[in-house]
Amino acid sequence: MATLGNKRNTTDIIQKHQFDFRKKFGQNFLIDKGILEKIIESANITPDDCILEIGPGIGTMTQRLAEEAGEVVAVEIDKNLIPILDETLADYDNVTIINEDILKVDINRIVDEHGGKPIKVVANLPYYITTPIIMSLFEKHVPLHSVTIMVQKEVADRMKVGPGTKDYGALSLAVQYYAKPEIVARVPAECFMPRPNVDSAVIRLIRYEEPPVMADDEEWLFAVVRASFNQRRKTLANGLANAGNLAVSRQQVEETLAKMGLPITVRGEALTLEQFSELSNRLLRKRM
Ligand code: SAM
Numbered sequence: 001m002a003t004l005g006n007k008r009n010t011t012d013i014i015q016k017h018q019f020d021f022r023k024k025f026g027q028n029f030l031i032d033k034g035i036l037e038k039i040i041e042s043a044n045i046t047p048d049d050c051i052l053e054i055g056p057g058i059g060t061m062t063q064r065l066a067e068e069a070g071e072v073v074a075v076e077i078d079k080n081l082i083p084i085l086d087e088t089l090a091d092y093d094n095v096t097i098i099n100e101d102i103l104k105v106d107i108n109r110i111v112d113e114h115g116g117k118p119i120k121v122v123a124n125l126p127y128y129i130t131t132p133i134i135m136s137l138f139e140k141h142v143p144l145h146s147v148t149i150m151v152q153k154e155v156a157d158r159m160k161v162g163p164g165t166k167d168y169g170a171l172s173l174a175v176q177y178y179a180k181p182e183i184v185a186r187v188p189a190e191c192f193m194p195r196p197n198v199d200s201a202v203i204r205l206i207r208y209e210e211p212p213v214m215a216d217d218e219e220w221l222f223a224v225v226r227a228s229f230n231q232r233r234k235t236l237a238n239g240l241a242n243a244g245n246l247a248v249s250r251q252q253v254e255e256t257l258a259k260m261g262l263p264i265t266v267r268g269e270a271l272t273l274e275q276f277s278e279l280s281n282r283l284l285r286k287r288m
Contacts, residue, residue, distance in 0.1 A: 004060040005036040010193055013058055017084050021194055025078050026126030029057045032191035042184040042204050043122045043148040045069045050114045054102045054123040059088035066092035073110055075102045103132060107142045118143040124150040131171055138178045147205040156183050156201035168269050169229045176273055179205035213277045221280040228268035236268045248283050256282045
């Protein structure tokens, strides 16, 4: 039976193993049972599911995931947590712990080794690498059903917002290209040990089966998007013309914007995902 998700049992196991929190690994363990259950419920887990958990910590969420899912694979970077996980997960025979850096493991291979079906990612993510983790899941085309994650509140907002807002940027566009984002809970800092300096949110990303927008070349689309937001205070034409990796001229960008009926002074934050897709398709054809 799940034993964690509260302050007392978390403190007990940490003291028993003389575990020292490592800030560099973004270690803030969940100590709120209500939020834990909210995450589990939002992830819609069935006994047929294979779950990938990123950063299991002491196993708080892992225990509950193992009770709901057919299989759980948890990737944890900190070797000092492995003896703790061995103890807290001793009663579960459907959990595999991999002591690796999630940014270095081949997630597609893990999925293949565990049945090859689309997986559900469920995690309280280490905040220092939230964006690279999400981007790599999507860009590497990991077979995903959904991603239910705890992230910094501001990052959840960035994933969700549309054009014309200050938080809108490359992360919003990447997430919304692949998935439908939905914020399912706001989580105050006191729900973690140690207490972080920021509030958090649980966000669920449901992968599109039929994406609403399909670029001719995804890699090129995101190169254009990144360059468009690289220099936020400059115009989009400046950002693209100055990005050495794109090799497009200012004239090519300005002609394309004019064809799309957009002013040459437009900024990246004004364009919708559909407009970015059209812009990137047109620029790609111009380069050929
Ligand atoms: N899931 C636990 C919980 O909710 O209490 C811990 C969450 S804590 C915010 C993030 C976890 O990710 C820590 O256990 C940390 O050691 C782990 N972690 C940090 N960087 C990682 C990486 N690159 N790869 C895998 N795990 C990582």
